[in-house]
Amino acid sequence: MERFEYTSPKTVKDATAMLGASWSDAQVLAGGTDLISMMKDFVTSPKRVVNIKGISELGGISKTSAGVRIGATVTLDDLTLNQTIRNEFPSLVTAALGVSSPQIRNMGTVAGDLCQRPRCWYFRSGHGLFAMHDGKSLVPNGENRYHAIFGGNPAYFVSASSLGPALAALGAHVKIVSPTGARTVAVDKFFVIPKSEADREIDLHPNEIVTEIVIPSSSASMKNATYEVRQKEALDWPLATASVALKLSGGKVASAHIVMGHVAPTPWGAAAAEKSLIGKSIDEASAEHAAAAAVEGAQPLSQNAYKVQLAKVAVKRALLATAHKA
Numbered sequence: 001m002e003r004f005e006y007t008s009p010k011t012v013k014d015a016t017a018m019l020g021a022s023w024s025d026a027q028v029l030a031g032g033t034d035l036i037s038m039m040k041d042f043v044t045s046p047k048r049v050v051n052i053k054g055i056s057e058l059g060g061i062s063k064t065s066a067g068v069r070i071g072a073t074v075t076l077d078d079l080t081l082n083q084t085i086r087n088e089f090p091s092l093v094t095a096a097l098g099v100s101s102p103q104i105r106n107m108g109t110v111a112g113d114l115c116q117r118p119r120c121w122y123f124r125s126g127h128g129l130f131a132m133h134d135g136k137s138l139v140p141n142g143e144n145r146y147h148a149i150f151g152g153n154p155a156y157f158v159s160a161s162s163l164g165p166a167l168a169a170l171g172a173h174v175k176i177v178s179p180t181g182a183r184t185v186a187v188d189k190f191f192v193i194p195k196s197e198a199d200r201e202i203d204l205h206p207n208e209i210v211t212e213i214v215i216p217s218s219s220a221s222m223k224n225a226t227y228e229v230r231q232k233e234a235l236d237w238p239l240a241t242a243s244v245a246l247k248l249s250g251g252k253v254a255s256a257h258i259v260m261g262h263v264a265p266t267p268w269g270a271a272a273a274e275k276s277l278i279g280k281s282i283d284e285a286s287a288e289h290a291a292a293a294a295v296e297g298a299q300p301l302s303q304n305a306y307k308v309q310l311a312k313v314a315v316k317r318a319l320l321a322t323a324h325k326a
Helices: 012-017 035-040 076-081 083-088 090-097 102-107 110-115 164-169 217-221 271-277 284-294 306-325
Strands: 005-007 026-029 048-051 061-063 067-071 173-178 181-186 209-216 223-229 240-249 252-261
Touching (some): 026 035, 061 083, 067 083, 076 090, 083 090, 090 240, 110 164, 164 223, 252 271, 284 306
Parallel strands (some): 026 048
Antiparallel strands (some): 061 067, 173 181, 173 209, 223 240
């Protein structure tokens, strides 16, 4: 690990003032479950680390007129234990519990989960986001069994966020603060596919901090669920996930949001599947039809065609789980 300056501000204003114009100047430390490992592996070496864990205004879960506010430094453990989250957003609880290490749930934060870097082994080994060599990506003809089946070329990594798909399906927003002010971004727009190696996979600048996530009050009435397909129950990332949020009227779907995870560089919306459900009740047949629509257009690589079926299964079972809760 390279030497770095360590700071521990007590306010958001002070924290943003300690950040810089580039990611190499400074980076934010919350739970540290991602940043520390990347610094140890020399994937990133910021000159300054800004610890935000002591900033009280970044914590807490509360219900407001706008919806449910989740502070950036709320841990995954705190999220799963909060009664409002458990009652209204079971999709979020399932996603958080999918991080099956109690130690990481106790340290890892909600904003940290959204901001974590790709777990792609090419990226973590120092080959960059696009894993380019002699002008070509190493991924299509290399080890790609855990890579993207949507949205690839040149970004074949998958978004590592466990909470992103569920929050996107629920229509959540993130609040972002910089030295010059604040802005709000929808979670489904917060994740982006980078256009160059210098870009990030999220809509966040080096001098900005995510301060909170808000799930709108309108989402509280939506039936929601997450389903994950895993290779093992021990700590690992899923092979494919789906998060669903449905508004029902008279037992029929009035609106639907379906977002898949770990199949694309961002949480991946399934617009065709959503459209197929409008005006229908959720049963085995409608869920199967929507699941098939969700994976239309998938472009698997040489070793990950199995992900198409797993994503289809995740969508179907998430829908049926939502119907069961209804």
